Structures are given as C-alpha cells and as structure tokens.
Amino acid sequence: MKLYKTKLIGYLTLILLLSIAVNYFLPPNGILLSPVSMSLMVWLILFTKNDLQIFIKSVFCYLCIGLNDIGVKLFAGGIHDWEGQGFITLFLFIGFFSCAIMLLVAVYREQGAGKWVKTISIVAFMLLVYANIQLFQKLGLDARYC
Numbered sequence: 001m002k003l004y005k006t007k008l009i010g011y012l013t014l015i016l017l018l019s020i021a022v023n024y025f026l027p028p029n030g031i032l033l034s035p036v037s038m039s040l041m042v043w044l045i046l047f048t049k050n051d052l053q054i055f056i057k058s059v060f061c062y063l064c065i066g067l068n069d070i071g072v073k074l075f076a077g078g079i080h081d082w083e084g085q086g087f088i089t090l091f092l093f094i095g096f097f098s099c100a101i102m103l104l105v106a107v108y109r110e111q112g113a114g115k116w117v118k119t120i121s122i123v124a125f126m127l128l129v130y131a132n133i134q135l136f137q138k139l140g141l142d143a144r145y146c
C-alpha cells in the first residue's frame with residue numbers, strides 16, 4: 001500500500017488522537033490498548049510503501065511511541081501515583097518491544113541503506129526511547145483526573 005507523506009502523517013495523527021481520547025474516557029482500557037496503537041502506528045511507518053529513509057522512519061517511530069506515552073501520562077483518567085506510573089511504563093515497554101522487533105525487521109529488509117545508516121537508525125531509536133523514559137518518568141505524577 002503506497003502512502004504519501006501527508007496521508008501517512010494524517011493517519012498517524014488520527015490514531016494518536018484516538019488513543020489519547022480512549023485513554024481519557026476509558027482509563028484502564030486505554031492504557032491496555034496503548035501497545036496496540038503504538039504497534040499500529042509503527043507498522044504504518046515501516047511497512048507501507050513511502051518515500052522515507054530508514055533513519056527518518058526510526059525517528060518517526062520514536063515520535064509515535066513518545067507522543068503516545070506523553071498523552072497517556074498527561075490525559076489518562078484516574079489518580080496518577082507511583083503505582084499508576086509503573087502500570088503505564090509496563091505497557092510502554094510492551095509496546096516498545098513489539099515496535100523494536102518491527103524496526104529490526106524493517107532495517108534488515110531495507111535495500112538502499114548502508115550498514116552504518118542501519119546501525120545508526122537502530123541505535124538512535126533505542127537512545128531516543130531511553131531519553132524519553134528518563135525525561136518523562138515523573139510526568140503527570142500526582143495529577144488527579146477523576
């Protein structure tokens with residue numbers, strides 16, 4: 001399936017907004033479905049025909065994961081305490097591992113990129129997710145959305 005950049009960004013934005021809306025209105029179910037929405041967004045980026053280079057695809061994959069995580073931490077309903085942050089982080093890691101496997105498969109199948117570009121794409125993705133976890137670990141802590 002060939003997706004132009006504007007259509008791809010439109011679909012990704014729609015999935016992200018729907019995920020955040022489900023997190024807001026159906027808090028436990030939205031958090032449980034966040035790995036599915038992350039995987040769907042990453043699948044759209046990596047396995048549809050588009051004109052993006054593999055490094056740009058890996059950065060877009062991080063953006064989808066990071067923005068979904070930030071949306072969950074800021075807008076999911078309920079009381080945000082350490083237990084809830086751990087629950088959100090658990091499902092972030094579940095989504096991250098499935099997305100990392102998809103990225104590894106896509107990088108392996110990429111024909112036009114060299115070894116260094118492929119390696120840098122994977123390392124950049126891992127470092128960006130690590131930075132996201134370190135920077136936004138306490139985001140939304142002690143917020144009450146009841």
